[in-house]
Amino acid sequence: MPESIVSLINVEKRFGSNLVVRQMNMEIQEGEFLTLLGPSGCGKTTTLRMIAGFEDATSGIIKVQGERVENKEPYQRDVNTVFQNYALFPHMTVFDNVAYGLTIKKVPKDEIRRRVTEMLSLVQLAGYENRKPDALSGGQKQRVAIARALINNPKVLLLDEPLGALDLKLRKQMQIELKRLQKKLGITFVYVTHDQEEALTMSDRIAVMNGGVIEQLDTPREIYDRPKTRFVAGFIGESNIFDGVVRAVDGDLLRVECPAGMLTTRGEGFQVGEEMHVSIRPEYLEVGTGKFEGFELPAKVKDFTYMGTVVKTALDISDGTEVKLSRFEQDERFREGDAVQIFWDPDKSVAIKKAQA
Structure with missing residues (x-):
């Protein structure tokens, strides 16, 4: 070095x-x-x-x-x-x-x-x-x-x-x-x-x-x-950040309850009942219809924005927060106002400890 x-x-x-x-x-x-x-x-x-x-x-x-x-x-x-x-x-x-x-x-x-x-x-x-x-x-x-x-x-x-x-x-x-x-x-x-x-x-x-x-x-x-x-998660690039509480721990797999519903991420050193944050980049976010294991995050498609290199989809979740999804092309399966479910690969999200005062 x-x-x-x-x-x-x-x-x-x-x-x-x-x-x-x-x-x-x-x-x-x-x-x-x-x-x-x-x-x-x-x-x-x-x-x-x-x-x-x-x-x-x-x-x-x-x-x-x-x-x-x-x-x-x-x-x-x-x-x-x-x-x-x-x-x-x-x-x-x-x-x-x-x-x-x-x-x-x-x-x-x-x-x-x-x-x-x-x-x-x-x-x-x-x-x-x-x-x-x-x-x-x-x-x-x-x-x-x-x-x-x-x-x-x-x-x-x-x-x-x-x-x-x-x-x-x-x-x-x-x-x-x-x-x-x-x-x-x-x-x-x-x-x-x-x-x-x-x-x-x-x-x-x-x-x-x-x-x-x-x-x-x-x-x-x-x-x-x-x-x-x-x-850091919020300042560097775009990130969707969910504030929640750990409800179950299975090895490094965490079930987290947030105001908008339930989600799953990976992280080490967390305890049941601990407050924490989960960060997921817009390019790793997924949407679909039906149920997705480990996730209960209902949302509504708000709008699409063409940015030249990517198309950004804005989604409103139940607590009033807006989250974003980025793709090279617009997802033709959905229209503005459609009800969807948000999910992602837990390996792509980041579990973040809550800062101590």
């Missing part, structure tokens, strides 16, 4: 009486693409800024390459940051923007020219040396900002929602380019976003944050397929 290049040990951050990062413990591995993902106000940008040195931790230890950095200035840490607004110097050319860090360090001019030329080629901006930022597109400005950060050969590159200002098509293109660039250079990327699809597309691991804590730190596939908390 790769060694940790960034360590956060019991790190907390307060703004007045507001505790925005709580007892954070995280090991970021050398050469990985790790994303801090969560809604606004969850503490992800504050965490990034503490690693960068732009915010002081209220308590705890931050290490880069095994060395404590809490008391070091940002320029003394072997990390560089790319911001959403790019922070380019408008009066400087692309060449001078990228060369800025080397110029400050008084690197010889010939070496500056060589390294800037190599870096602009790497980010596909060869020939743009003499342009000013106002003559560039959003995607080009972002590449300049990345080149300026990478030219100093940082051990860690911190990226704070760098694609947020781009349109959807360009953002998706830049996601792929950024991941390819990170793989080619082997530099550790720590990336902040609230966009779950972006995180799933680019990351080796994702830290899903909520209320200043990491709810789950795992690979994209594990986070999508096996969410460990109700928040």
Whole structure:
């Protein structure tokens, strides 16, 4: 396993009486693409800024390459940051923007020219040396900002929602380019976003944050397929979540009563009478007529929505909750208003412990 290049040990951050990062413990591995993902106000940008040195931790230890950095200035840490607004110097050319860090360090001019030329080629901006930022597109400005950060050969590159200002098509293109660039250079990327699809597309691991804590730190596939908390299940992708009580346990097979009826799932470590949650993705949901073993979930077909790549079917269940089913094509067996039964393969659903206060 790769060694940790960034360590956060019991790190907390307060703004007045507001505790925005709580007892954070995280090991970021050398050469990985790790994303801090969560809604606004969850503490992800504050965490990034503490690693960068732009915010002081209220308590705890931050290490880069095994060395404590809490008391070091940002320029003394072997990390560089790319911001959403790019922070380019408008009066400087692309060449001078990228060369800025080397110029400050008084690197010889010939070496500056060589390294800037190599870096602009790497980010596909060869020939743009003499342009000013106002003559560039959003995607080009972002590449300049990345080149300026990478030219100093940082051990860690911190990226704070760098694609947020781009349109959807360009953002998706830049996601792929950024991941390819990170793989080619082997530099550790720590990336902040609230966009779950972006995180799933680019990351080796994702830290899903909520209320200043990491709810789950795992690979994209594990986070999508096996969410460990109700928040993660609801935040990552689409999920149908049923709150219920365990009524019977047979090995790892659980019979669960929820307000809309009875359902079956698999899970270990649950007791009869225990409150819990069951998550099932729309693509794994099934509907039919008649009875289905282990399920008593009557529903009514509400409507169909064509989404381009999939057709989503909305279903109303008896407690008033809407659940969704996704398919590549519309199920022609049913029409709006039809009464159906919901069921699924218990192996496809996830049993989630109820969070303790």
